C-alpha cells in the first residue's frame with residue numbers, strides 16, 4: 685500500500701505487531717518496515733508514573749495538536765518523523781532509531797527548574813536553557829550532560845550537535861507559531877532519532893503533555909500541569925490548544 689492509501693485506511697487494517705508502548709502512546713509495525721503506526725492514548729501519568737489517570741479524548745486532541753505542529757515544522761524545513769494524520773488518534777511516522785534522550789528547552793522558569801534552582805515560576809529566562817535527560821523511568825529520567833551522553837554512547841558528538849541545532853531552531857519557530865495562537869511556550873521536551881539514511885529527525889510528540897503552554901493574555905495554564913496540580917478543566921485545556929491552533933492557521 686502507498687502512503688496516501690495507508691493514511692486513508694482504517695488503523696486496524698494496517699496495525700501490525702506492537703513495537704513499543706509508553707504511558708501516552710503506542711507504536712505498531714505496518715506492512716512497510718520504514719513506517720510505524722503511532723497511537724495517542726487517553727492515559728495520563730505524571731511524576732514518573734506515580735500519578736495515573738485518564739484525560740477524556742486526550743488521544744484525539746494530542747494526535748491533532750502534534751499533527752498541526754509537526755506539519756508546521758516540516759514546512760519550515762525541520763526534519764521530523766511525521767508522515768501524516770490518520771483518523772481519530774493515529775499518525776503514520778518514519779521508523780527511526782531513537783537516542784533514548786530527552787531534550788528539554790526552557791524559555792520561562794517552571795516545573796523542575798523552578799524547584800531545583802529556587803526560581804519563581806514565571807521568571808522569564810534572559811537566555812533559553814537546554815537540558816538533557818536520560819529516558820529511563822526506573823531511574824526517574826536523570827538529568828545528564830554531554831559527558832554522560834558520550835560515556836553511555838547514546839549518540840555521536842555530531843548527532844548531539846545536530847539535535848541541539850534543531851532544538852534551537854524549533855524553539856524560535858514554535859514560540860512564534862504559538863504566539864499567533866495567543867499561547868506562550870514556557871518549556872517543552874523533545875525526543876530525536878536517526879532515520880535509515882542517517883538523518884537526525886524530531887520524533888515523539890509536541891502536545892500539552894510534553895510542553896507547557898500558558899495563555900499569553902491571562903497566564904492560564906493550558907497543559908498537563910492542570911492534571912499534575914489538580915487544577916480542573918483538564919480536557920478543556922487540550923481542546924482549547926487545538927482550537928486555537930486551528931483558528932490561527934496561516
Ligand code: TMP
Pocket residue numbers: 786788794795796797817825871872873893894895896
Ligand atoms: P520539568 O519542569 O518537569 O523538568 O519539565 C519540563 C518540560 O518538559 C515540561 O514541559 C514537561 C516536559 N517533560 C516531559 O514531557 N516529559 C518528561 O519526562 C519530563 C521530565 C518533562
Ligand code: ASP
Pocket residue numbers: 707729730731732733908912
Ligand atoms: N515526569 C513527567 C511529568 O511529571 C513525565 C511523566 O511522568 O509523564 O509529567
